[in-house]
Every structure is written in C-alpha cells, then in structure tokens.
Amino acid sequence: xxxxxxxxxxxxxxxxxxxxxxxxxxxxxxxxxxxxxxxxxxxxxxxxxxxxxxxxxxxxxxxxxxxxxxxxxxxxxxxxxxxxxxxxxxxxxxxxxxxxxxxxxxxxxx
Amino acid sequence: xxxxxxxxxxxxxxxxxxxxxxxxxxxxxxxxxxxxxxxxxxxxxxxxxxxxxxxxxxxxxxxxxxxxxxxxxxxxxxxxxxxxxxxxxxxxxxxxxxxxxxxxxxxxxxxxxxxxxxxxx
Numbered sequence: 001x002x003x004x005x006x007x008x009x010x011x012x013x014x015x016x017x018x019x020x021x022x023x024x025x026x027x028x029x030x031x032x033x034x035x036x037x038x039x040x041x042x043x044x045x046x047x048x049x050x051x052x053x054x055x056x057x058x059x060x061x062x063x064x065x066x067x068x069x070x071x072x073x074x075x076x077x078x079x080x081x082x083x084x085x086x087x088x089x090x091x092x093x094x095x096x097x098x099x100x101x102x103x104x105x106x107x108x109x110x
Numbered sequence: 111x112x113x114x115x116x117x118x119x120x121x122x123x124x125x126x127x128x129x130x131x132x133x134x135x136x137x138x139x140x141x142x143x144x145x146x147x148x149x150x151x152x153x154x155x156x157x158x159x160x161x162x163x164x165x166x167x168x169x170x171x172x173x174x175x176x177x178x179x180x181x182x183x184x185x186x187x188x189x190x191x192x193x194x195x196x197x198x199x200x201x202x203x204x205x206x207x208x209x210x211x212x213x214x215x216x217x218x219x220x221x222x223x224x225x226x227x228x229x230x231x
Contacts, residue, residue, distance in 0.1 A: 002156065035216045037157075044206055044221035045157065050214070088157055090216045098170050099147065099159040099216050 003028065004089055004102035011108040017077040020105045022089035024070050028100055032092045034072040036065055039086045039104075048087075049074060076107075084109045112136035114146075114207050114222035121228050122197050128227060132190040132207030139183055139190070140165055143213040146190045148181065150203040151224075158203075162215055163190055170215075199229045 005023040012018040022034065033052050037045035047056055049065035052072065062078045072091075076083055089102040118130035132146060139146060145164035151157050161171045161181040171179050180193045190207060204226045208218035 033214065033216075035214070035218075037218070039157070044208075044224060045218070046221075047218060050217050056219075090157075090159070092214075092216055096173050098172055099162070101149075101157045101159055104156040 002103040003093060003096070003100040004091065006087075006089060006102035006105045008103065009106045009108065011110055012076075012079045013110045014079055014081065016079045017075065018079060018107065019076075020074045020087050020107070022072045022074070022102045024072070024091065024100075026070060027095035028070075028091045028093040029067065029072055030070040031094060034065070034067055034089055034091045036072075036074045037088045037090065039088065041085075045088060079109055081109045083107060112209065112220045114209060114220055116205060116207050116222045116225040118205070118225055118227065120226060121230065123231050124198055124229060126197050128192075128194045128197050128201070130192045130194075130205055130207075130225065130227075132192070132222060134188055134190070134207075134209065137209065137211075139163070139188075141211075143211050145210045145215050146183070147208050147210060147215070147218065148190075148192045149206045149208055149218075150201075151206070152200075152203040155203075160194075160205075161192060162210070164215070197229045201227070202229045203227060 036049035039045040052067040053065040114134045147162040148160040204224040206224045208221040
C-alpha cells in the first residue's frame with residue numbers, strides 16, 4: 001500500500017486529454033513539491049514534471065502538472081500513442097523522513 | 111557527462127546479504143544539493159525508494175526496510191554502496207541508482223540502467 005495513491009490505470013484516445021491524480025497527506029504533498037516520472041517498458045524513469053508544475057527541457061508542453069492541498073495531478077492533452085507508459089508521482093515525506101512513490105498509473109492510448 | 115552504473119550479483123540466495131555498487135561520473139557527491147538514491151522495481155510492479163546519501167553524508171532510509179539497509183559512499187566520492195541483509199524472494203527486483211540535484215531529493219535527473227537481482231535458492 002503506497003503512501004501516495006494513484007489510479008492503477010488510465011486511458012484515452014489520440015487527441016484526448018487525460019488526467020492522473022496523486023493523493024497524499026499533510027506530511028508529503030501538503031508541504032513539499034511533487035515530481036512526476038514517465039517510465040517506458042524496460043527503461044529507467046524520466047522526469048516529466050518537477051516542482052509541481054515545471055517541465056524539463058525536451059518534455060512536450062502537452063504535459064502539465066498541478067497541486068492543490070494534499071493532491072497533485074498530471075495532465076496530458078492531445079494524447080499521442082507515444083505517451084503510453086507508466087507514470088509515477090514522488091515526493092519527500094516529512095513524517096517518514098524519506099521519499100515516497102505513488103503506486104504508478106499505466107496509461108493506455110486506445 | 112553524467113553517468114551512473116549499478117553493479118552487483120545477479121543471483122543471491124535467501125538470507126544472504128546483497129551488496130550493490132553505484133559507480134558514477136560527471137559530478138561530485140560533495141557538491142551542495144547533490145544526492146544519490148537507490149530505487150527498486152519488482153517485475154511488473156511499482157517503483158520503491160530505498161535509501162539516499164547526500165552531499166553532507168546525511169543518510170535516509172525507507173522506514174519499512176531501514177533495519178535491513180545500509181548506504182554509504184566511498185572516500186573518493188565516486189561510488190555509493192547499498193547493502194541489504196536477509197534477502198528474501200520478495201526482494202527480487204531491478205535496482206536502480208539515481209542522482210538528484212538542486213537540493214530536491216525527489217528530482218532525479220540521471221539514472222543508471224538498473225541491475226536485476228533475483229533471490230532464489
């Protein structure tokens with residue numbers, strides 16, 4: 001059972017907008033910034049959103065992040081087949097004195 | 111050019127101790143804001159953070175595994191070693207090391223390719 005709760009799956013058709021949620025608590029998302037990672041099969045994760053809503057260079061602007069209270073979200077607009085991957089949120093937890101990952105969301109492009 | 115590479119045994123027996131080494135280049139772990147974490151991923155399952163060591167030699171551990179883990183860095187500051195005691199088949203996973211910078215422990219900008227460790231008798 002992850003400290004951060006993500007839906008196990010999400011899906012959409014090409015061109016659609018999908019949102020992946022990450023629910024935490026006052027000791028993690030409530031007071032620290034959230035980062036999002038994309039993981040393609042057989043590869044290491046890659047940061048797609050950092051500091052709640054910042055995109056590293058090279059990440060398409062179709063990807064956006066937000067945070068409100070103890071929850072965060074990753075939104076992908078104009079869905080493309082190449083976006084099919086697993087997505088993870090991660091944040092520092094002040095109570096646990098460590099990092100916590102969400103359980104991951106498998107995004108399928110129908 | 112920043113690189114990280116994990117090394118260690120591909121197969122360990124139950125109850126044995128696992129020692130993994132992360133050899134890195136292109137940065138110094140003594141630079142303020144730098145840290146190296148270990149993250150694992152059982153086959154078909156989610157990522158799990160294990161431990162980190164930072165530029166000040168502060169160490170943090172997953173609360174669920176802290177009694178079994180030890181993280182250290184060598185004096186030349188180009189390797190980070192993770193030991194995990196009392197290995198169990200449930201510890202079978204790909205183990206990654208990853209660098210975080212900018213004083214955000216959760217912002218991993220570089221990863222190793224990962225090393226698969228199987229626990230079996």
